[in-house]
Amino acid sequence: MTTTDITPDGAAGAPAGDQPPADVDYSSASAIQAQDVSFADFGVREEIVRALSDSGITHPFPIQAMTLPVALQGHDIIGQAKTGTGKTLGFGVPLLHRVVAPGEPGFDELPAPGKPQALVVAPTRELASQVARDLETASKHRNVRIVQIYGGRAYEPQIETLNTGVEVVVGTPGRMVDLLNQGHLNLTRAATVVLDEADEMLDLGFLPDVEKILSRTPAVRHTMLFSATMPGPVVSMARRYMSQPTHIRAADPDDEGATVKNTRQVVYRAHALDKVEVLARILQAEGRGRTIVFARTKRTAAKVSDELRTRGFAAGAIHGDLGQGAREQALRALRHGNIDVLVATDVAARGIDVTDVTHVVNYQCPEDERTYLHRIGRTGRAGNKGTAITFVDWDDVPRWQMIDRTLDLGHPEPVETYSSSPHLFSDLGIPEGTKGRLPKGAQKLGGLDAEELEDLGETGKRTAGGRDGGRGGQGRGGQGGRDGGRGGQGRGSQGRGGRSGEARRSEGQRSDGQRSDGAARPDDKPAAGEGSGEGQRRRRRRRRTSNGSTSADGA
Incomplete structure (x- = not known):
């Protein structure tokens, strides 16, 4: 070549x-x-x-x-x-x-x-x-x-x-x-x-x-x-x-990108029980616009998004346990201005192109320097200024120090920070007296409910799962696939469905395309009057008679 x-x-x-x-x-x-x-x-x-x-x-x-x-x-x-x-x-x-x-x-x-x-x-x-x-x-x-x-x-x-x-x-x-x-x-x-x-x-x-x-x-x-x-x-x-x-x-190979040059980077050693409170106060900083919050796991992304909504913020989530309809609903809400906070996992966020992101928050420390650059590259684009805040847990300090050393960031020791720390307010322009809940008068966005949750036909009509899935889970979920689609509407079912292929691959798993219990087989047609799913087979029990023998009884 x-x-x-x-x-x-x-x-x-x-x-x-x-x-x-x-x-x-x-x-x-x-x-x-x-x-x-x-x-x-x-x-x-x-x-x-x-x-x-x-x-x-x-x-x-x-x-x-x-x-x-x-x-x-x-x-x-x-x-x-x-x-x-x-x-x-x-x-x-x-x-x-x-x-x-x-x-x-x-x-x-x-x-x-x-x-x-x-x-x-x-x-x-x-x-x-x-x-x-x-x-x-x-x-x-x-x-x-x-x-x-x-x-x-x-x-x-x-x-x-x-x-x-x-x-x-x-x-x-x-x-x-x-x-x-x-x-x-x-x-x-x-x-x-x-x-x-x-x-x-x-x-x-x-x-x-x-x-x-x-x-x-x-x-x-x-x-x-x-x-x-x-x-x-x-x-x-x-x-x-x-x-x-x-x-x-597109750029000099030694240049990590103009986005990094235009992005102010702040690193805090935050404590697990206080991180949501710190995040909620950061989201009330002056000049804060669209914000992407990155999490390492699907569970954390869902939990943080739910907690922010409880505190009055217009937030949505993108992660592998969501069906395609719910993921697209969150992206539309962000683009249309109905939400201004998107909580995402690294895998689910790949390829998302959202403009005018002013803040990126690494709620969990990135795995490596490449992931760090990919995350903070969402802000500071097209000549605009951006702010990237990284939370580092005690256990993640060695990982962060490796990232810092590789990229020569100059922040080897993250500053220990609490939601009440004065430097948190001064560093990020958070008004004094700000608490961890958005005041009612500031809750002006429509939220996720302002966007329709489309029925994308995620259950399909196929009897066997394909490599991309697409049959996701109403009821118990259908066939999974290599590109996901196992989730139904909203978060899908938590049993068999609701997990996308991208996120599952990030966990080192690959769908084998085998049938789940919720998949219909040609010879599994339920009898008249019976429900679907497990078939609700009639159980038979033994009744002991007066002479000591047993007889079958339909249950």
């Missing part, structure tokens, strides 16, 4: 340690960056330029300016960029530029009109949904049909949409492989393939599925791979499935 490396400053030198080991020809992108260019200057279709302009997008971000001239020529690309850098349009605009939609010249001459012409593979449902929305925005003046394929939704609507005909498929690996195996997804005409956040797909164990998907696409295709880092397995996959890719970096 030979790569051409493009960086914003055009600096030459050997690739960084996590870069693809290859013969590298460094070329400068400074000319591109110095010009005040627009999307039209790259020769992008007029309908796409107009659609972006309608949304207030007229000038490309650096990653887009570097990607467009290469991608529009059909060259394979390895794009190294973090979430929030604008990479979606970096690959989305070239992808849409090549797609031929119904009613456009050449559509009827396609070898298979209605079969997917482009494919985007993402690690999580939330990222897939975000990518699909961005593509829909950029193609609103064209008749491009875009379908989202991921777990947590019923199979039937997705299958029906594929059968009707689509141009672009966006989804997660597990559900895609499932539909490929069933013969519902045909990728033989997918001439453009995008792998978004490939390193996250590696972390979630999806690379084998991704390679299976790639093997079902044309041998000659346009492939674009985007990843924040380039670990060995991702490099190996790129070597096997890409042809002379151009390696594009």
Whole structure:
């Protein structure tokens, strides 16, 4: 694999340690960056330029300016960029530029009109949904049909949409492989393939599925791979499935990102019984806007979210025990301003792109430096200032010191902090006298209930669980799957259902697709008058008669 490396400053030198080991020809992108260019200057279709302009997008971000001239020529690309850098349009605009939609010249001459012409593979449902929305925005003046394929939704609507005909498929690996195996997804005409956040797909164990998907696409295709880092397995996959890719970096490899430079970082050693009280006071700091609170476990995320709502805050949660409908409800509420606090686990938050986040709170210490940067990178974007607060328990001090030493943060010893500590108020601009409950007069947002909890068909109609699930749990829950979807509405059932594949994979587990007790089998039809579920079999008991013998009695 030979790569051409493009960086914003055009600096030459050997690739960084996590870069693809290859013969590298460094070329400068400074000319591109110095010009005040627009999307039209790259020769992008007029309908796409107009659609972006309608949304207030007229000038490309650096990653887009570097990607467009290469991608529009059909060259394979390895794009190294973090979430929030604008990479979606970096690959989305070239992808849409090549797609031929119904009613456009050449559509009827396609070898298979209605079969997917482009494919985007993402690690999580939330990222897939975000990518699909961005593509829909950029193609609103064209008749491009875009379908989202991921777990947590019923199979039937997705299958029906594929059968009707689509141009672009966006989804997660597990559900895609499932539909490929069933013969519902045909990728033989997918001439453009995008792998978004490939390193996250590696972390979630999806690379084998991704390679299976790639093997079902044309041998000659346009492939674009985007990843924040380039670990060995991702490099190996790129070597096997890409042809002379151009390696594009959105930032200097030694720079941890402008988001960190714009983010004030505060670290406190907080005590478990006092952390919610501390958090509640932080959420009343002056100038506090949208806030994301990160937790390491699903249980903690649910508990903190519930506690904040009890204290009067407009809070929602995103974690693996929630069904897809509840997760999307929380995200809509945050985007629409009905809540301003989102409590999330690391896995569930991957791919969520929310603007104007002023504060990030690490309620539990991150696992490592990469997770720390990923969390605090949610604030301080697009030149805005942000604040990141990290709580460190006594047991987590060694872990934090390792993170601090690796990133050279200068906070090796977190300051012991209580909800009454004067420095807490002065550090974060919390008004004096603030307590751990939001006053009634300040409770002005609509909350989660202001957003409808959609019925996404999470129970489906299938009799066997797929790799992405999608049958989640009303009653006792249906089949689980590799991309989750086991949860029903709200939090699903706590017995068999309600757990998503992403979160379960983060715990080192993989769904085996076997039937649960709530799954119907062809020979399990209940008799007339009997309920479903366990079948409510009639029990028989023995009654002792007067002569000492026993007789059967229906119970």
